[in-house]
Amino acid sequence: MKKKARKLEDSFDSDETLAFIAGYTDGGFPFGITHEEMEDIEKEGKMETK
Numbered sequence: 001m002k003k004k005a006r007k008l009e010d011s012f013d014s015d016e017t018l019a020f021i022a023g024y025t026d027g028g029f030p031f032g033i034t035h036e037e038m039e040d041i042e043k044e045g046k047m048e049t050k
Contacts, residue, residue: 013021013030019038021030033041 015021015030017034018030018032019035020033022032024030
């Protein structure tokens with residue numbers, strides 16, 4: 001399962017601000033989930049599995 005998650009994770013674009021780039025505006029600016037938001041999501045997921 002971790003291998004599959006890693007492959008999926010590797011297929012996403014990211015940069016210094018965004019952990020996951022969902023797309024780009026007409027002006028070319030990326031939008032998505034910030035690294036801070038991703039950390040919060042991961043923490044929530046770990047709390048739910050305990």
